[in-house]
Amino acid sequence: MFQLVLLSHQQHINVGNLSLNAELMGLPKDVPIHVQQTCLMGGKQTGSRLITLTVGGSVVRVVPTRGMAVLDVVRNGVRFGWDSPVKEVVHPSFVNQEASGGLGWLDGFNEMIVRCGYQWAGHPGQDGDEFLTLHGRIQNTPADEVILEVEQVPPYRVTLRGRVDEKRFKFTNFELQTALSLTPDAPYLLVEDTLTNKGSYPREYQAIYHNNFAQPILEKGAQLHVPMAELSPFNDYAAGGLNDWNQMPAPTKDFDEMVFNIRPLSDENGFSHALLHNANGSCGIEVSYQTDTLPVLTIWKNTDTLEQGYVVGIEPGTSFAYNRAYQRDLGLVPTIGAGESKHFVVRFGLLTDGDQVQASVANIDQLQGTQTPQILSTPLVRLA
């Protein structure tokens, strides 16, 4: 296996700009794999890095300086990701998460895969003695031990690893090992994360994979397919949109966001799948996830104007997007024991033809089967 350490405190390695073709990675010349790292510059990008993995038809852009986030993917000309008003790959040193009542996180929010967690996730606000900022700290934490691995035999799996620490003396001793992998022949991007509590006390934790998608998949007539046991509106505003919660409008002024809470159904392997496809079903994004550690799903329908951010989030999590204070009663604030590890697996199906979309719809239909989802007309949580 070809292995290249891009960043490591342990090994005192710090690779800057880099461009590797197949041969340089010991692969046959015609294996369609290319790896690039770029040091970004200008404005609040200063210090940011971008790793671009070209693997078969997929081009994946990873941000090691923002907790191994995935900025976006382009596969066969279809872009997976979205257009935030925030255009820069903002370096964490420019983010004050405490700003504006805990909303500073929004100053850097523009990626396709955004991890929220792990001490807490969800909306800002007071939880007992603690004030929690929006969506936790992990996304504004630069990774260490960033390592590229490329298998030398078919299917030539490319894996990018990075470790992200979330530590505070007396409070938190979390280490997150992230791994992102894909192969040239398959339309999948696999995220496998392991959260370990290195401390000697059990701790509450939360995780939300805030995965965000827009055009060309999101458009008027785009549809969501989710196998589910229960659907409920996040708040009163979303209650008004329950009827067509899974039907996407064109960019709509003053739509703002409707959020829907789902308790999903999973298959015999413990996976659930959520699909968003475009109007004519020619492309789509399928988000598959293991429901043992990610038991609930948030749908974030933010179909406002293009300039404001026209985007839908498909977000498996330990928890919904409420402040942690509200979620203990829902049983959605799990605990990680001393020395314990939790595994999170999320697979992204980057569907760029109608057959793939069709197959995913069929699979989800089968999962739903004859089970009628319970539709709650009022939110699970009465917000103060």
Place this chain on the structure above:
Amino acid sequence: MFQLVLLSHQQHINVGNLSLNAELMGLPKDVPIHVQQTCLMGGKQTGSRLITLTVGGSVVRVVPTRGMAVLDVVRNGVRFGWDSPVKEVVHPSFVNQEASGGLGWLDGFNEMIVRCGYQWAGHPGQDGDEFLTLHGRIQNTPADEVILEVEQVPPYRVTLRGRVDEKRFKFTNFELQTALSLTPDAPYLLVEDTLTNKGSYPREYQAIYHNNFAQPILEKGAQLHVPMAELSPFNDYAAGGLNDWNQMPAPTKDFDEMVFNIRPLSDENGFSHALLHNANGSCGIEVSYQTDTLPVLTIWKNTDTLEQGYVVGIEPGTSFAYNRAYQRDLGLVPTIGAGESKHFVVRFGLLTDGDQVQASVANIDQLQGTQTPQILSTPLVRLA
């Protein structure tokens, strides 16, 4: 035109230390123009950059990493700027604006031209649901697209441009294009800024050009000349100083600051002018500004000790220095429409001889003409 991109994410350009003489910029050898960029180091300067433009008799130091601030100007041996206790050119990554009740901005405050804005400016405090930190965020935002332009024909105008973004998903989508220019033959530094709301919703905004001056212009006997329709004290303390509001004392222990609010008069071109000159009128700073977008003027008389900061601010703005919460009733919280741009023009007259000062006084006298300013003895705002 000679053009050099010093910093650009778009073009992937990041020039470090640099020194250019006239010939290197394609100019005749004897054109007195020199450009230098220095990467600063040490303490909280780490990451800061300084661009020094020597143009004729003027040496202008610009800080691209602090929103294109102007640190100071020296012209013909006269320094325009001040001596803050903060000596470092502080990099924004070391500033937590939320610190100490929203006063963290003061940790880096030491420039001659300091932009305050643009979501808000003014004193920290609660405005409805929002806590606003002192003077907004723009000054602690590094610029991108920093571009030097030098015209190849007389008067050989030198222009330095930079773009500064103020963006937060769902809240703000502002872009500021700054341009600063001067010519070898004229005692003027021109700032032309354009604020654009790239979002699809109208937003409130505020701008204050917090321009600060000290010795040798500021001294015992230095005087301010401002053509005005109305003058009022910022607070009760300033009310006690209305009598000699425009007469400057020597550095004075326990003076702290008196702030005066002015509704200025403008000329037929829409410009107003404020002048501070030294005791014998041999040098001065004339701040001229377009009153359509900068309708009010704040005079910040901070004539405390040298060590504490002996300085006078001449600050045209959309608003006074009160917290935004107080200024809606004064009509001083304007709105910028979706896609709209606002232009701010401030010209600095760097006056280094008595004739220039004389001419400026005469011009201001003429502007005032026979109109008697209204002097309010109590503040416009009753502070809580």
Place this chain on the structure above:
Amino acid sequence: MFQLVLLSHQQHINVGNLSLNAELMGLPKDVPIHVQQTCLMGGKQTGSRLITLTVGGSVVRVVPTRGMAVLDVVRNGVRFGWDSPVKEVVHPSFVNQEASGGLGWLDGFNEMIVRCGYQWAGHPGQDGDEFLTLHGRIQNTPADEVILEVEQVPPYRVTLRGRVDEKRFKFTNFELQTALSLTPDAPYLLVEDTLTNKGSYPREYQAIYHNNFAQPILEKGAQLHVPMAELSPFNDYAAGGLNDWNQMPAPTKDFDEMVFNIRPLSDENGFSHALLHNANGSCGIEVSYQTDTLPVLTIWKNTDTLEQGYVVGIEPGTSFAYNRAYQRDLGLVPTIGAGESKHFVVRFGLLTDGDQVQASVANIDQLQGTQTPQILSTPLVRLA
């Protein structure tokens, strides 16, 4: 004297990685002195620097980017320092001290010598109009003017200097000159700091030298020896541990921390000494300090689990660890006049054999002499 400027804004010097042997410093080849500087990388270490001074049997690691902190010392195989869950040498740009109710400081806390101060030290909380974050700002401030000095004649004293500023317009104008020195032949590390108020007004200040030690010195049976006039528990929890306050347990689950406040006795030179030695007295750390400026001592008995942080703090200070609001009544919030300097001297005895430990015990016993310490059973401060 050999002098090397490692970092200086004044001189525009910024040395990166560096390795110097005795000859390169103009010393005879066999003088056991070596100096290294390393630029750290990865995660929140990005931008951090580490200076390693090898002087005789002592290896001292200094962090100029965190206010000249000492990460740890190893002497004759004995490590002086501790193992925080925070493993990285965190760069200040990643620390938001305002986070989580003022506890953000804990995100980088892992050194042997940690300065707390100088506007304030102690626990976070409201003091009048001001919200104070944990232990002040100095530790998260990078140094400037970092200078190495090596004397060319025996005893070949090695001194490392650095200046750290704590400045905020209108509020603070402090400069700290730090000096750390040692010689090859002696088991001492000497810290001599000078705090100067460059402003024209007197200011309150506080300083705590938060010195932290763990294995092999700290273990079950390790003992503290402190000559004292008065001992009191920090709070009710510590009151329950007064009996064996100076006897150290093995790492103990749920121990958390007990804090003891001491008014120490000092010798005829104005020094007091506190010793922590291991169970069999074969090694120990002796903290000596001038009590004119550091009149009180805090013992921080944090003998929790290894993973949580098994550590004892021996902390001379102007003040105890209470929030500043509580300490004015105790007479422990001193004032530094305009232009005045305060000198803090702390000497670390790095004792690695039984005789040294024995001598230190004897010295402390003699200091205590026949004076019986007053043991208060209740805290000096009634915490709200």
